[in-house]
Amino acid sequence: MSSAPELDDLDRSLLRAVQEGFPLTPEPYAELARACGSSPEEALRRIARMREAGVIRRLGAFVNSRAIGMVTTLAGADVDEEAVERVAAVFDSWPEVTHSYLREGHPNIWFALVAPSREVVDARLAEARALEGIRSCDDYPATRVFKLRVKLGVKENA
Amino acid sequence: MSPSAALSADERAVLRELSPGIPEGERPWAELARRAGVAEDECLGVMRALIERGVVRRVAAVVRDRDLGYNGNAMVAWRVAEERLEEAGAAAAARPEVSHAYSRRTRDEWPFNLYTMVHGRTREATLAVVEELGKATGATSPDDRRVLFSLREFTKRRPDYSAALGAAADQSTEGSGS
Numbered sequence: 194m195s196s197a198p199e200l201d202d203l204d205r206s207l208l209r210a211v212q213e214g215f216p217l218t219p220e221p222y223a224e225l226a227r228a229c230g231s232s233p234e235e236a237l238r239r240i241a242r243m244r245e246a247g248v249i250r251r252l253g254a255f256v257n258s259r260a261i262g263m264v265t266t267l268a269g270a271d272v273d274e275e276a277v278e279r280v281a282a283v284f285d286s287w288p289e290v291t292h293s294y295l296r297e298g299h300p301n302i303w304f305a306l307v308a309p310s311r312e313v314v315d316a317r318l319a320e321a322r323a324l325e326g327i328r329s330c331d332d333y334p335a336t337r338v339f340k341l342r343v344k345l346g347v348k349e350n351a
Numbered sequence: 352m353s354p355s356a357a358l359s360a361d362e363r364a365v366l367r368e369l370s371p372g373i374p375e376g377e378r379p380w381a382e383l384a385r386r387a388g389v390a391e392d393e394c395l396g397v398m399r400a401l402i403e404r405g406v407v408r409r410v411a412a413v414v415r416d417r418d419l420g421y422n423g424n425a426m427v428a429w430r431v432a433e434e435r436l437e438e439a440g441a442a443a444a445a446r447p448e449v450s451h452a453y454s455r456r457t458r459d460e461w462p463f464n465l466y467t468m469v470h471g472r473t474r475e476a477t478l479a480v481v482e483e484l485g486k487a488t489g490a491t492s493p494d495d496r497r498v499l500f501s502l503r504e505f506t507k508r509r510p511d512y513s514a515a516l517g518a519a520a521d522q523s524t525e526g527s528g529s
Contacts, residue, residue: 211412309514339440
């Protein structure tokens with residue numbers, strides 16, 4: 194994993210712009226360049242560099258999973274200290290797991306699943322409960338989405 | 352609604368090829384169109400239609416938190432009175448520090464019905480936001496919320512939509528294991 198690279202004002206300006214949205218036009222970098230006071234070539238070069246370095250983790254379409262028929266949920270597992278690494282590795286090996294974090298408190302491993310059906314989700318949860326070191330594992334499907342938009346503030350000297 | 356019934360063949364092709372991320376190069380939509388087997392203007396039309404229908408929420412970048420100094424991220428689980436849930440969700444959504452706000456089903460052992468992802472540069476900054484949200488939502492007692500700070504990120508990757516869309520021809524733009 195790379196250490197944080199140096200980001201200058203133009204990089205930050207471009208990051209603000211692409212978090213807002215990537216243009217749906219034939220020459221998107223020309224538009225981004227105009228918004229940030231740069232040239233299309235420079236905008237392309239810098240954004241490519243930040244994608245390469247992992248500063249931009251993802252640049253693409255954010256699909257409404259449910260709208261394409263997928264089932265999503267959030268699960269919380271209560272895992273013994275000694276089993277955390279091993280259990281986390283098992284969850285990571287499941288393609289349905291998109292996010293997984295160790296958090297303070299209990300449950301302590303929280304993970305998100307995106308699967309083609311509820312049956313697949315239930316099968317994974319059953320698998321989780323059978324793992325050694327797991328005291329419990331339950332899921333909490335969303336009933337309403339009030340907000341889903343990650344846009345981090347890009348201060349000059351963060 | 353079965354996954355394939357919700358999308359046209361062109362929509363499925365475009366979303367499939369877009370799964371690994373926006374193609375490199377100065378005309379990415381032309382490249383995407385080529386991979387999906389459609390003309391560039393058709394491709395852009397498909398994208399606009401998908402956004403219009405809410406199938407695609409947005410086309411944008413996600414930036415790595417730590418590069419912007421966000422070290423106080425927490426998932427906060429709230430117990431809000433049912434009749435105030437709508438208002439609480441809206442209050443949370445209105446805050447720039449909150450990226451996600453969902454209501455979720457509860458369980459006896461875990462009676463929290465509202466979840467918010469709060470992004471603070473420090474723990475203190477996040478806790479300050481939690482305090483203010485507590486006042487706005489009526490969940491002012493510590494028993495009404497759990498502030499679950501992130502200790503470690505094990506997995507964070509894009510969903511695998513191949514069951515709904517098929518697998519993209521070119522997986523090289525962005526790894527699904529990143």
